[in-house]
Amino acid sequence: MSDTFGQLLRTHRHTAGLTMEQLAERSGVSARAISDMERERSVAPQRRTVQALAEALALPEAQQPAFLAAARAGRPRKTSTAPPGSCALPRPIPDFTGRGGELAQLSRVAAQPASPVAPVMTISGTAGAGKTTLAVQAAHALGAGFTGGTLFVDLRGMDARPVGAAEALARLLSALGRRDDEIPADEADRAGTYRELLHHRQVLVVLDNVADESQVRPLLPGPGPSLTIMTSRRLLAGLEGVHRLNLAQLPVGDAATLLQRIIGDREPGAVREVVELCGRLPLALRIAGNRLMSRPQWTVRHLADRLSDERRRLDQLIAGDLRIAAAFSLSYTQLSPQARRLFRRLSLAPVQDFDARLAESLDPADPAVIEDALDELVELSLLQAHVDGRYRFHNLIRLFARGRLSEEESAAGRDAVVSAVA
Template identity: 45%
Template sequence: MLRRLRREAGLSQERLAHDSGVSVRALADLERGRTRGPQRRTVRALAGSLGLDAGDTGALEAAAEAGRPRPRASASGRTGQVGQSEQAGPSGLLSLPRAVHDFTARGPQTAWLHALADDPDPPRAPVVLVCGAPGLGKTAFALHGAHTLADRFPDGRIAVDLCGTQERPADPQDVLASVLRALGTAPRAVPADPGERVGTFRALVAERRILLLLDDAADDQQLRPLLPAAGPSLTIVTGRRSLAGLEAVHRIDLPVLRREESVELLTRIIGPERVAAESRAAADLADLCGHLPLAIRIVGQRLAARPHERLAKLARTVAEEEHRLDALRAGDLQVRAAFALSYRQLDASGRAVFRNAARVPGPDIDPWTVALLADLPRAQVRRRLAELADRGLLRTDPDRERYRFHDLVRLFAAEQLADDDPATLARTADATALRLLARAGSAALRLDPAARPGEDPDPATDPATDPATGPADRHRARAWLETERETWLWALRRAHDTARHRLVVDTAGAMHGFSDRTRHWPEWVTVFTLSAASARALGDRHHAAVHLDRLARARNLCGHDHHAAFRTARAALDLAREAGDSRRTGLALGYGAGVLLRLRHCWPTPSRFYQGLSGGAGRRSGGDAAVRRGEEHQGDQVLGDVVEAVLLAGGDEQRGARADLDGATAGGEGAAPLGHHVDLVLAVR
């Protein structure tokens, strides 16, 4: 009919396309019957350009109405329906769902997508994969991109939900049948043979500019038949899996939002006035949501539904970690439900690895530790962790075989442990702690060959060591100790809490040399606090003095708590003197000298220095001269003890104590370094 009307008007296809704004390709498809149901505005544009009267216009509209597809469910029976859209193209194809009006950020990714769509002659039909973790806003981004690109694809925009996270994903052959019918193919003309159906689809889209949005893809196998082979069409695919098997595709990575982007999204949802009034609470909410777009949207929707509720109130609720996932819910939007869709698709071992990965302390996840906690073979755990990353539940490290949770995903994984047997969890935690401490002790000994074997675990005889996978040299040993710092520190706490005190003392003893190389670590305060407490629990006064010395040093150099360090050195000195151990007495006094060195720099005069040592009594008494003289006398006694330390110590220890002594007394008002006097005493001796 359209061909007859055009010829009667004496117009070529090119002229009619120019006058009506309908592409030549779309006109050709209409005249050949490939497209049967143009939209009303397209019919009106054609009728006006052809100069049709009311009768012919009505006939053309009736023919178009008869060819328009009726609304029907998608191949899965869910949201990918065939129907009309507010932004449907001239050829009236399958509609796009509504885009969110407050879409935020993703500027570089959107610009890249537009540049790809603007290529006038792509070598192949471009396919864009938007894959990643649940809650990143993949579908929102794809819809935003599709709507902003709508006018570039006049031959239609098609959206299909592939239901990849559902129990029964959409069958690709059913999807093809729906798409072919939406493109104007008569139901009887849809081929029954799967191969012919794919060929018909690809031939049909090869000559058209169509935008195809395939949301929530299940896997490569489902997707392959749905991808055009050639032509100017653009296909945007979203999915949680990486779809790594697909060749010649473009990938867009969506990271979590930056803090300012998260606050901007919240602002667009609830309005700038509320955010400006509570800017600190808005930033806190963004941080507590881990800058995950879904979580930000949920808190925004909650606040939008309660216009008089303060942001700080919701922030306090979300801050409660044990209730955070409960709070991240608004209507049918739930962070927990989004994660559960992916969790349900895992098999039993995959779920076990996912749950136990949440038990690993620290931000990073190592396959060896997960294998111990899950009580599964390491090779199997490595495969499962890779699968979790492929499904978007874990993030990979760019350089090492390590993984990381998003904070909210970790909370969800930890929740799933509620169904595990508590006795089994305790048993695997204890076994893991033993293996970790054995490896930590073995690694530390590689860095400290002179360690005294009587104080340290013997990796050659300890059945808990793991020589097959343990650090093989000094470089790897140090790298492992540094990388797994939070993990072996958790194991040390576990051993202390379960009364494995000898193991704690031995492991901390092996760590002493390593602590010399990493003095900046504040964790050494915890290590030697635990070991000193374990030594006392064993009634071992010698090792209690040893580890109190090390704790004093850690508090002084690592924790920068000089007063606590001084008290600890005094406690070590008391134990050493009670035991009659002159060497340990000298070392305790030497550690005290190190504290004095630090304290001396905290006070402008010797008088104020002695006040600091005595806890500030002079300040409390208003600076009474007699009190000051008493404090100075106490300080003199302290320095006298340090002289004793230098005399008792020997070799390197003596030189170190003497240096600390010089530093502690240098720069006072009229005071000369006491090292000179020590030299005189040593000469007399």
């Protein structure tokens, strides 16, 4: 019976008269990883790691093929080492539509040659833009290329108490096969162990619903063949060296196709009208489609007529537990008091896009404070940064902001805002 890779590694190291620490220094592979390989507590390393070890051991050319073959023999063919159901990827959406360019961008990042640091892709955008749906769809499409498996963690970034980095690391380490007694108590040690495991495994990790940069910094991978996809309503501008993808509303054709895939080929003219009234936002289109399917006696024209009343449009975009206003509200509650007030008042801007000077006219605060509030709104994807220092709302978010203005400010306050923009 042939020796395993771990046995060969130990034999060659002893023959070379090297300690694990000395081999680690020569090869650039950590002593912990070498120990795990020799004791066969980890899967076989990637080819470049094996080659680095062979060079550090000064293996004769005649012995290198057997060394590489043993590594290949020990490498898993497919799927995750995770216990069943642990960090499992959600099911894909059967009627997923569009986002071809975005999927192609994710595929290009996944196919990049090995670099000093494993790639990370952030997907940001407003509530309802389809960030999680895109990440899950991409993970299912790309998963076959990741022999170490695909892992998914919802970090619950919009909750009052998001998942902490230490807890997320514990879940991931468990899914990667570490027993509870092998998971370090210290967060920094957990992060180091996680990076070490990803250094030798080809794993696709989806970190969904990120709260902010501090939550995911300990989860960033080091070198290795993994890919991490993060979704967040925030731009996560503080993360360095990541690929960025910002989701906008769907193009008109894709938006109409999505709605028709939900409801069938019906009333194309009214479908286009509903698409525009929903602002081509995937969640709003999903709600509109589900609403029609659950009310077979309704025509698409009937729903379009109901949505045409701006005062009631958000109230119409409810289907069971799906509520477009509730999705926006989660972002709104994350804002500072100053940013909330400006958000409400900007809903009365008399033009489609506006600059900081108009924002200053709506609020008596210091101009620097206004700039900070505008940045906060853009960071949380409640306001879109347009060209040349101008800003604009998504039409449904503007309606949500007007509702907050009506609910939270006095009639006198609203009249003052109207006067300021008159």
